Amino acid sequence: MELLKKLALTALIILFLISIMKDLTEGVVFTDNQATVADQIEEKKQEESPSKKEKANPQKLKAVERKVEPGDTVLSIVEEINQLNEGISIQKIQDDFKILNPGSDPNNIQVDTSYLFPIYDQE
Template identity: 40%
Template sequence: MNSIKKLLLYTFIILFLISVHQDLTVGTPLNNNLDSQNNPPIVEQENITFIKVQTNTGDTVLSIVEELNKQNNNDLDISQILDDFKALNPGVEPLHIQTGEYYYFPLY
């Protein structure tokens, strides 16, 4: 009887560790709704209006912001764009965005 309890305990621990590893490496998508990926919502936070965008190969923070703000291209300040991007995406460096990832970009 004691060996069955040990076997169940070890099985539970292994499954728990696999679950934690899976969650930390792959994660769980926060929103599986396909409509939100096609038409991401525009949100306003702390006087910054922003939109969630998936990056493609060759995209930069500046190229995406310029594409999103076509009407206001002359009024864009690069340092303000980078500061707003850092505020919207804590822990992400604007020069090191990854292809295929979702980031929040400011709208002006």
């Protein structure tokens, strides 16, 4: 009986290792009518992005290009460029940054990379 348990456990381990090896070498093959979750998310973003841009930016945004230095954040750079004390919400600054820099995350800007930052008219 002990030998049978060892053989069954060995067979299960071998099958498990074979399935891992097959998954790593071949992966999953999708047919034309199947899409990955990432593809579906990307399509949804592309469908929504034009309307969001039109709503968020009815007029053209003014912008200045600036290289990010260590310790800079989108908020600190926008405040420095515009000499802002108060009045513009952080969410608006982030939304305008996303419009000016499609595909960039305002919470994860890279040092030594140039981005466009919004310029707001002083009122």
